[in-house]
Every structure is written in C-alpha cells, then in structure tokens.
Amino acid sequence: METPQLARLFNTLDIGTLLELLLILALATLLIVVAQKLLPWLADQLHGVRRLYLLAMVPLLRLGILVAAFLLVVPLIIEPSFQNMVALLGTVGLALGFAMKDYASSLIAGVVVVGEMPYRNGDWIEINGIYGEVKHIGMRTVKIVTPDDTQVSIPHLRVWNDPIFNANCGLPQLQCVADFYLHPAHDAAAAKLVLQDVALTSPYLFFDGAIMVSVHEKPWATHYRLKAYPIDARQQFRFISDLTVRGKAALLRLGVSFVTAPVAAEISR
Amino acid sequence: MIMDQEPSAQQPAGALPPALWEFVRLADYRLPNSVGASAALEKWTSFKRLFRYGDEEEQAPVKAEAELRMLSDSRLQALVQPIDWHCAAAALDLALADWLHTSKPDRPVRFVVGQPHCGHPEILAHWAARHRLHRVAAPSVEQILGGDERWREDWPSGDRPWVLPNLEHCYLRHADGLGLVRRLLAQAVSGALGRGVIGCDSWAWVYLQEVWPLPQPDALTLQAFDGARLSRYLGNRVSREKGGCLRFCNAVTGKEIQLACGPDDSKVSPEVNQLAVHSRGNIGVAWTAWRALLRSLPEQERPAEPKPESKKHEQSDEAERAAQGAQADDDFAAETVWVSASLQEPPLPAEKGEGMAFILHALLLHNGLPVSVLPELLPQPEHRIASHLLQLQALGVVDLAGGRWQISASAYSVVREFLRRRGFLRDEF
Numbered sequence: 001m002e003t004p005q006l007a008r009l010f011n012t013l014d015i016g017t018l019l020e021l022l023l024i025l026a027l028a029t030l031l032i033v034v035a036q037k038l039l040p041w042l043a044d045q046l047h048g049v050r051r052l053y054l055l056a057m058v059p060l061l062r063l064g065i066l067v068a069a070f071l072l073v074v075p076l077i078i079e080p081s082f083q084n085m086v087a088l089l090g091t092v093g094l095a096l097g098f099a100m101k102d103y104a105s106s107l108i109a110g111v112v113v114v115g116e117m118p119y120r121n122g123d124w125i126e127i128n129g130i131y132g133e134v135k136h137i138g139m140r141t142v143k144i145v146t147p148d149d150t151q152v153s154i155p156h157l158r159v160w161n162d163p164i165f166n167a168n169c170g171l172p173q174l175q176c177v178a179d180f181y182l183h184p185a186h187d188a189a190a191a192k193l194v195l196q197d198v199a200l201t202s203p204y205l206f207f208d209g210a211i212m213v214s215v216h217e218k219p220w221a222t223h224y225r226l227k228a229y230p231i232d233a234r235q236q237f238r239f240i241s242d243l244t245v246r247g248k249a250a251l252l253r254l255g256v257s258f259v260t261a262p263v264a265a266e267i268s269r
Numbered sequence: 270m271i272m273d274q275e276p277s278a279q280q281p282a283g284a285l286p287p288a289l290w291e292f293v294r295l296a297d298y299r300l301p302n303s304v305g306a307s308a309a310l311e312k313w314t315s316f317k318r319l320f321r322y323g324d325e326e327e328q329a330p331v332k333a334e335a336e337l338r339m340l341s342d343s344r345l346q347a348l349v350q351p352i353d354w355h356c357a358a359a360a361l362d363l364a365l366a367d368w369l370h371t372s373k374p375d376r377p378v379r380f381v382v383g384q385p386h387c388g389h390p391e392i393l394a395h396w397a398a399r400h401r402l403h404r405v406a407a408p409s410v411e412q413i414l415g416g417d418e419r420w421r422e423d424w425p426s427g428d429r430p431w432v433l434p435n436l437e438h439c440y441l442r443h444a445d446g447l448g449l450v451r452r453l454l455a456q457a458v459s460g461a462l463g464r465g466v467i468g469c470d471s472w473a474w475v476y477l478q479e480v481w482p483l484p485q486p487d488a489l490t491l492q493a494f495d496g497a498r499l500s501r502y503l504g505n506r507v508s509r510e511k512g513g514c515l516r517f518c519n520a521v522t523g524k525e526i527q528l529a530c531g532p533d534d535s536k537v538s539p540e541v542n543q544l545a546v547h548s549r550g551n552i553g554v555a556w557t558a559w560r561a562l563l564r565s566l567p568e569q570e571r572p573a574e575p576k577p578e579s580k581k582h583e584q585s586d587e588a589e590r591a592a593q594g595a596q597a598d599d600d601f602a603a604e605t606v607w608v609s610a611s612l613q614e615p616p617l618p619a620e621k622g623e624g625m626a627f628i629l630h631a632l633l634l635h636n637g638l639p640v641s642v643l644p645e646l647l648p649q650p651e652h653r654i655a656s657h658l659l660q661l662q663a664l665g666v667v668d669l670a671g672g673r674w675q676i677s678a679s680a681y682s683v684v685r686e687f688l689r690r691r692g693f694l695r696d697e698f
Binding site: 047194197198200203241242247253 | 442443444445446447479480623627630631646647648690691692693694
C-alpha cells in the first residue's frame with residue numbers, strides 16, 4: 001500500500017535525471033565557492049564602503065544560489081503536486097521541529113540575518129560579550145574573529161533573543177574611545193584642548209567624524225573620554241593605542257599627573 | 270618670458286580667450302573635463318591600479334615604441350624648459366591689484382592656495398620681489414613644536430604688506446605643532462600683523478581648515494590648465510623658441526599632435542586633453558608628464574657633448590657658440606619628436622601598508638618634511654620610516670630636495686589616487 005504512494009511522491013530517478021541533479025548541485029557548489037572566494041578577494045582590493053558592500057553581497061548571493069538550486073532540484077525528485085508538497089514539507093517540518101530544533105532555528109535565523117542585516121561581513125559586532133569582526137556569515141553560524149585573532153562561531157539563532165551590538169553597521173568607520181584618568185587638580189580646559197589636538201594629529205583620524213572629549217568627575221580621578229573615528233574600522237586598536245600613547249605624552253608635557261590606582265572606596269564599590 | 274602669456278589689463282576680458290595664467294577663487298577652480306575617450310582611458314587606468322603590484326609593474330614600452338628612446342636631459346632641457354613662474358606672478362599681480370592698491374582693504378590678509386608642484390612659493394617670491402615686499406621665512410621645527418613666539422619678533426612692521434609663502438611649513442601634525450599656526454592665523458586674519466599675503470599648499474589648506482577654520486571665501490588659486498590652456502602653453506614654448514616647425518607625433522598612431530600656437534588657436538589634441546585630465550589641471554604635474562612622454566629615434570639623438578674640435582672653438586669664440594646654437598635650433602626644427610602613448614608612472618610598492626600611506630600623506634600635508642621630523646609625527650619606528658622612504662625613493666615616488674622629502678611630480682597623481690581610495694583627507698582639487 002505504502003510503496004505505490006511513495007512512488008507517486010517521488011519521481012523515478014533515471015540516469016539522466018541523476019546526472020541533471022548532480023550537475024545542478026555541482027554548479028551550485030561551484031558558484032557558492034567562487035562567490036565566497038572571489039568577492040572577499042575583490043573586496044580586499046577596495047577600501048571603505050565599497051569593500052563592505054562587496055563583503056555583504058556574499059551571503060546574499062549564496063542564498064540566491066541555494067534557493068535557485070532548490071527550486072530546480074525539487075521538481076526533479078518529487079512530483080510537485082499540492083498533496084505531495086504538503087506531505088513532504090509536513091514530514092520535514094516535523095522532523096526538524098523535534099530532532100533538530102536549534103539547527104533549524106539557526107538556519108531560519110541565517111535567512112533572516114541575510115534579509116535584516118543585523119550584521120554583515122566586515123562589521124564589528126558584540127554578541128554575548130564576544131567582540132570581533134564578522135568574517136563569514138554561514139547558513140547556520142556567523143564566524144567572527146576577535147582582536148586576539150581567535151575565531152568564534154556563533155549560531156544565528158542568537159538574533160532571536162540576544163542583543164547584537166554592531167559598532168559600524170555597514171560603514172567603514174566606527175567610534176573609538178581612549179580613556180584617561182587624571183589627578184583632579186589640573187586645568188581641565190587645557191587638558192581637553194590637548195586631547196582634541198591629539199586626535200586631530202593622529203594619522204589614523206577620519207576627518208568626517210566628529211572629535212569629542214567628554215569629562216567626568218569621579219571620586220578618585222577626572223575621567224576623560226577621547227572619542228574619534230579612524231579611517232578604517234580595522235585600525236581601531238592601533239588608533240586607540242596611538243591616541244593613548246600620544247595623549248599621555250601630551251598630558252605629561254602639560255604637567256598633568258595621572259591617577260595610578262583607584263582608591264579603596266572605589267575598589268569596595 | 271612669453272609675452273602673450275602675460276595677462277593684459279588693458280584689453281577687455283571678454284574679447285580674449287582666458288589668460289594662460291589666471292588666478293581665481295577656490296570655488297571657481299574648474300577641473301579639466303574628461304570627455305569621451307579621455308574619460309574612459311582615465312577610468313580604465315584608475316581601475317587597473319587597483320590590481321597592480323609595484324614590483325610587477327610593466328615597465329617596457331608598447332611594442333610600437335620599442336625602438337624609441339627617452340630624450341637626454343639636455344634635449345629635454347631644450348625642448349621643455351622649466352616653468353617660468355614670472356608669468357604666474359604677473360597673473361597674481363593682476364588678481365591682487367585692487368587689494369594691493371587700496372589703503373583700507375576689506376581683508377588684511379589674502380591667501381593664495383597652490384597644489385603641489387604648482388609653484389606657489391616661487392610665484393609669491395616673484396610677486397614679492399616685484400613689489401619689493403618683505404618675505405617672512407617659516408619657523409624652524411623647534412620653534413613650531415615649542416610654540417616659540419619669538420619667531421614673530423622679526424615680523425615687518427609698518428604699512429608695507431608682507432608675504433608668507435609657505436604656511437604649510439608653519440605647523441606640524443603633532444599635538445604640540447598646531448598652537449603656533451593657530452595664533453599666527455588668529456592674529457593675521459584679525460589684522461594685528463598688518464597686511465599680507467599668505468601662500469599655502471592645497472593639502473595643508475584643507476588640514477588647516479580643521480585646525481583653525483579660515484573664513485576666506487576669496488582665497489586665490491591658479492586656474493586649472495585644461496586641454497586648451499595646456500595646448501597653448503606647450504605650443505607657445507615650441508613655436509616661439511624652436512621655430513614653429515617641430516612636430517610632435519603620437520608614437521603609436523603616428524598622427525601629429527597639434528599644439529595651439531597662439532591665444533586664438535583652439536587646437537586641443539586628444540593626447541594633450543588626456544594629459545590635462547590626468548594631471549587634474551596641475552601644470553607642474555603636466556609639465557613633468559609631458560617631459561616623460563617625449564621620445565626620439567636613436568639616430569635623431571644628438572650627442573650630449575659637442576665634438577672635441579667644436580669644444581675647442583666653443584671655448585675660444587663666442588660667435589661660434591651662437592652659430593652652433595642656431596644650428597641646433599635648425600636641427601630641432603627639422604625633426605619629429607615622438608610622444609609615447611603610455612605614461613609610465615612610478616609604481617607604488619607591492620606592500621602598500623598603512624605605514625607607507627601615512628608617510629605619503631604626511632609628506633603631502635606638509636608639502637615635504639625633513640626626515641628627522643617624520644618619527645615625531647607617525648606611529649612607526651624611525652627605522653621603518655627610513656626603510657619606506659628609501660624604497661619609495663628607489664621607485665621614484667619621493668625625492669629629497671632641500672633637505673625635505675617630498676612626493677615627486679611624476680608620482681603625485683598615483684599617490685593622490687592611492688590616498689583617495691583609502692579615505693584619507695585630501696585637497697579639493
């Protein structure tokens with residue numbers, strides 16, 4: 001009884017159909033591999049927004065190729081009638097829902113990520129306290145590389161519930177902050193001006209972004225936050241280092257002393 | 270000096286084509302139009318640069334030009350003489366005439382902004398000499414970093430205007446290097462220093478707008494040498510100085526490159542137009558590129574040194590020397606100079622890291638820097654900077670002139686494009 005139903009569900013796979021299937025799968029794989037290799041290579045030849053646009057196209061292209069391949073393959077394997085589709089999708093859905101819930105959730109989240117773009121290739125994101133550059137958006141996971149050059153794979157399903165911090169959101173620039181903790185007895189206006197000049201004279205500086213110096217008085221120090229944008233997001237740590245090194249030197253020349261350690265009150269807090 | 274290049278105050282402006290040398294407001298600077306084939310070629314060249322690696326740079330000329338040779342320095346010197354900035358100074362004189370002769374001008378200080386290799390220090394020096402004005406020298410590096418106000422103790426007093434030709438040498442991109450120029454600009458613009466003209470490099474100008482925004486809508490700059498101007502400039506020099514029969518031919522097509530021979534001549538060949546587009550109207554860059562394009566057949570190349578017997582005569586007889594000069598002109602007049610179709614620009618090193626970009630950018634922002642200053646401005650260690658500089662020098666990208674490293678005229682376009690693609694601050698030309 002079941003054999004004829006299954007026979008009606010699936011088409012007869014002759015040699016020609018199998019070859020066609022293999023050809024479609026091979027072609028789709030080849031196109032995906034080429035897209036994943038060629039576009040990042042091309043992107044590396046470019047800078048700024050163009051680089052990020054190209055990188056962001058990789059998962060979009062891959063999704064497009066997969067959908068096209070799926071649409072081509074399905075009619076070859078099953079008889080595409082309404083009953084057959086309901087039966088097939090129902091079965092697949094049941095299996096995924098029970099046995100591979102998280103896997104399926106990540107896959108669906110992967111499609112959502114490609115559409116909504118909470119992160120793209122080249123973005124600097126933080127998920128669950130892990131910060132790094134998005135290097136690859138796969139079907140199930142996103143691979144990010146941390147500042148310590150460690151690759152971390154995070155399932156896309158995090159987008160359902162966890163906050164995603166995106167520092168540059170598809171743009172080449174992101175804001176960097178260098179912190180300075182100074183002894184409270186000093187000329188704050190002069191210190192602020194010096195720090196602005198420190199940013200203005202950094203070779204990493206992106207001029208279309210604003211330079212800001214915020215001052216916060218703490219019980220144990222005056223906290224300066226020097227905020228500015230580097231030319232390229234990948235320079236952020238070198239930029240912050242440059243601001244810190246030259247900021248310290250400039251402030252010392254100004255005669256300002258740094259706070260060396262928090263006082264006991266701050267530690268207990 | 271070519272007289273018809275001098276701007277004429279007597280004739281109405283509408284009756285003549287634009288003067289060859291003309292100073293205009295910054296907003297009126299017009300880039301040469303890249304139209305048709307010129308635009309396509311420029312974009313293609315720019316696209317190829319993306320995937321070009323310095324060490325793999327194709328240096329050989331195209332096949333059709335393989336038998337042609339570069340001209341010797343003496344030939345180049347004779348064919349393409351150095352730019353005479355006196356003409357530009359005359360144009361500046363015309364632009365500043367009203368301001369100079371008004372007893373109480375609206376603005377105590379006028380700014381003249383020049384692109385690299387466009388000779389703004391020379392132009393201002395000639396202009397100052399013409400009016401016997403005091404030229405103010407830039408402060409030393411120590412004075413800039415120390416904010417030493419004693420530099421201004423020798424500032425000229427009285428009603429006579431003064432000229433500061435190099436504002437770009439009055440600051441350093443260093444946390445301690447901006448105070449002096451801020452105070453200078455504040456005092457100069459307010460009129461506390463009397464009347465004066467300040468020359469500034471175009472890259473430094475843009476940077477200083479971030480340091481101390483200058484309310485100077487009427488800052489002047491040399492108008493771009495578009496195809497028509499460039500054709501007139503090159504044509505005038507050949508026609509007036511070499512008898513007018515010297516032919517320039519495209520080395521690939523063999524077609525003659527027509528150069529305009531007078532102010533009313535509007536001939537602009539595609540090659541000259543392409544050169545103007547490539548140089549973005551920068552006459553210094555265009556002049557260097559034109560020199561680099563000229564070729565000759567081996568048999569046309571004259572020996573660099575006169576024959577021994579000629580030398581003997583030359584030493585003994587001035588008249589003989591004059592006769593030789595006349596003969597040389599005849600030789601030039603009878604020959605064809607071939608113009609290469611492909612401009613060989615200095616390649617940037619294959620490893621185009623940010624360290625090299627920082628060096629190039631710093632050199633442009635200051636219009637050249639002494640090597641001892643670069644480690645003060647950049648995050649790289651001194652030995653890395655020295656290594657980069659020597660590498661760039663070997664490729665012809667930078668050269669050392671007057672103790673300052675600067676971007677060479679032949680590499681300026683490549684470097685500008687390189688920095689533009691990477692999002693660096695750049696001039697508005």
